[in-house]
Amino acid sequence: MKSRALFFAIAFAACADPVQKDAENAVPDDGKRDGPEHHVGYQCTACHTNGGSAPEFSFGGTIFKFRDDTCPLDQRGLAGARVIIYDRDKVRHELFTNSVGNFYVSREEYDPPFPVTVYIEGPNGEHFAGDDGRFVNQMRSHIGRDGGCGFCHKLGSRGDQSWVPEIYFARTENELRNAGLSP
Amino acid sequence: MSRMRWVVFAAIVIACASPPQRDERVTTIAPNDNGFKDVSVFLVHQCGSLDCHGSRFRSMRVYGSVGLRLAGNTPGDTSSSGREQLSQATPDEIRQSYLSVVGLEPEILSDVTRERGANPERLTLIRKARGAENHKGYNLAPPGSRGDTCLLSFLRGAVDSQTCQDAAELEASPCLSSSDKGSECAGIFRTSPKPSSSM
Numbered sequence: 001m002k003s004r005a006l007f008f009a010i011a012f013a014a015c016a017d018p019v020q021k022d023a024e025n026a027v028p029d030d031g032k033r034d035g036p037e038h039h040v041g042y043q044c045t046a047c048h049t050n051g052g053s054a055p056e057f058s059f060g061g062t063i064f065k066f067r068d069d070t071c072p073l074d075q076r077g078l079a080g081a082r083v084i085i086y087d088r089d090k091v092r093h094e095l096f097t098n099s100v101g102n103f104y105v106s107r108e109e110y111d112p113p114f115p116v117t118v119y120i121e122g123p124n125g126e127h128f129a130g131d132d133g134r135f136v137n138q139m140r141s142h143i144g145r146d147g148g149c150g151f152c153h154k155l156g157s158r159g160d161q162s163w164v165p166e167i168y169f170a171r172t173e174n175e176l177r178n179a180g181l182s183p
Numbered sequence: 184m185s186r187m188r189w190v191v192f193a194a195i196v197i198a199c200a201s202p203p204q205r206d207e208r209v210t211t212i213a214p215n216d217n218g219f220k221d222v223s224v225f226l227v228h229q230c231g232s233l234d235c236h237g238s239r240f241r242s243m244r245v246y247g248s249v250g251l252r253l254a255g256n257t258p259g260d261t262s263s264s265g266r267e268q269l270s271q272a273t274p275d276e277i278r279q280s281y282l283s284v285v286g287l288e289p290e291i292l293s294d295v296t297r298e299r300g301a302n303p304e305r306l307t308l309i310r311k312a313r314g315a316e317n318h319k320g321y322n323l324a325p326p327g328s329r330g331d332t333c334l335l336s337f338l339r340g341a342v343d344s345q346t347c348q349d350a351a352e353l354e355a356s357p358c359l360s361s362s363d364k365g366s367e368c369a370g371i372f373r374t375s376p377k378p379s380s381s382m
Contacts, residue, residue: 084371088321114321115232125373133360135371141228141249144235145319152233161252162239 020051030073037100040073041155041166044104045148058111059085060104061149063097063120064168065183066176069156077101078169078181080123087112115142120169126179128170137169211293213285216278218342223247223277225333226284228351229323230312243308244283246276253279284308300339309334324350 023046032038034054044060047053065078077100085093093110095103120137121127128136146152154163170176173183227247231237237250246253253276272280285292291305303309307316312334314322324330329350336343358368 114319115323119371121372127372127374129360133362135358135360137372138359141232141237144230144232146234161254162233162237164233 017051020049023047024053032074036098036102036104037074040077040100040102041150043148043150044102045146045151048104049148050107056107057104057147058107058109059083059095059147059149060102061153061167062101063103064101064166065181066170066173067165067168068173073155074100078122081169082121082123082125084119084121085112085116086118087114087116089113115144116147117142120167122169122179122181124180126169126181128179209290209293211289212296213289213292214296214337214340216281218344219281219337220272220277221342221344221347222333222337223272223280225330225347225350226280227272229330230320235320242283243287245280247272247280252276295338296340300335303335303338306338309338 023043027039027042027046030039041062041064044057045052048055048057048060050056061083063078063081063083064076068076077097079097079099079101081097081101081103083095083097083103085095087093091112093105093112095105097103118139119127119135130136149167152164153166154160155166157163157165170179170181176183223245224247226236226245227250230243231245231247231250233250235241236243236245237247238244239251244251248271253273287308288306295301295303295305304313304315309331310316311318311320312322312324313326313331324334329346332343333347333350336346358371361369361371
């Protein structure tokens with residue numbers, strides 16, 4: 001009996017994916033229950049992935065109102081923002097942020113061919129263009145393989161070689177107000 | 184078999200094993216890096232997003248404006264006064280991308296280079312780009328495409344700069360501004376854009 005238990009313990013340990021475990025452990029406990037409003041700003045696909053401890057998402061992330069490192073995370077999100085995704089075949093799909101700025105979609109519901117490009121629109125269609133007429137609320141690169149925004153957009157990342165900052169709709173509080181949105 | 188026989192057998196096996204030759208080296212050659220700057224533009228824009236070959240953890244790493252940067256070349260994202268300015272790839276970054284690409288399969292690349300780019304599908308780089316081998320990024324440079332032409336020109340040692348630049352355009356990106364592609368791009372957002380200068 002003891003040897004059988006040992007066998008199963010070894011088999012179980014051998015099956016566990018240490019990389020996946022580390023990725024999940026890197027997401028701090030925010031004290032919230034599992035659900036659409038937890039882990040604001042962190043990489044959804046750390047857990048919501050194939051082989052992860054939560055249902056798989058094809059896309060998920062957080063849109064913040066503006067760059068602000070002072071407010072609590074769950075008060076910085078932009079509710080009702082529209083995330084517009086164009087897949088490789090130029091098929092459009094839209095997702096919306098919830099009250100804390102989180103958005104997500106399951107792989108089962110939406111599994112687009114990569115690469116995709118992404119645009120962000122405010123709750124009332126707000127978006128910006130630069131002096132050259134180019135859209136500002138657009139990713140500068142496409143997404144090649146990982147729909148977890150937090151995979152590249154690391155919370156608090158500033159001037160990093162390998163990561164980019166979190167996704168924010170406006171640069172400053174003033175810019176947000178001028179767009180007709182309240183901070 | 185007795186122990187003695189085992190010892191003799193082992194001694195013969197060891198005696199027959201040839202030692203490594205001091206001068207046994209493989210000399211590799213790679214396509215010239217002249218013009219790789221343009222190849223790099225294509226690679227960065229099509230392959231170099233941070234979740235793909237713009238990751239430090241990939242064997243093929245490309246550096247540039249929309250992906251991985253070398254230290255000191257990070258985007259100006261510490262300023263909140265202006266939109267971040269993405270500086271173009273530096274010579275050091277282009278060099279690092281070149282070394283990464285030519286270091287993937289140096290011996291096979293040597294053969295391809297010696298034969299002026301013949302049978303390029305021997306290289307995993309080409310098979311992956313063409314989608315002939317499993318590739319998460321799909322076939323970003325199918326045979327005959329601008330991207331494929333760009334890569335092949337590099338392997339031949341005569342980079343087709345214009346084609347590489349053209350291939351760098353994000354084909355998956357339908358619109359950069361509302362005036363792109365006629366009316367197709369005007370419908371991405373629901374309202375007219377607010378110019379940044381008025382904010």
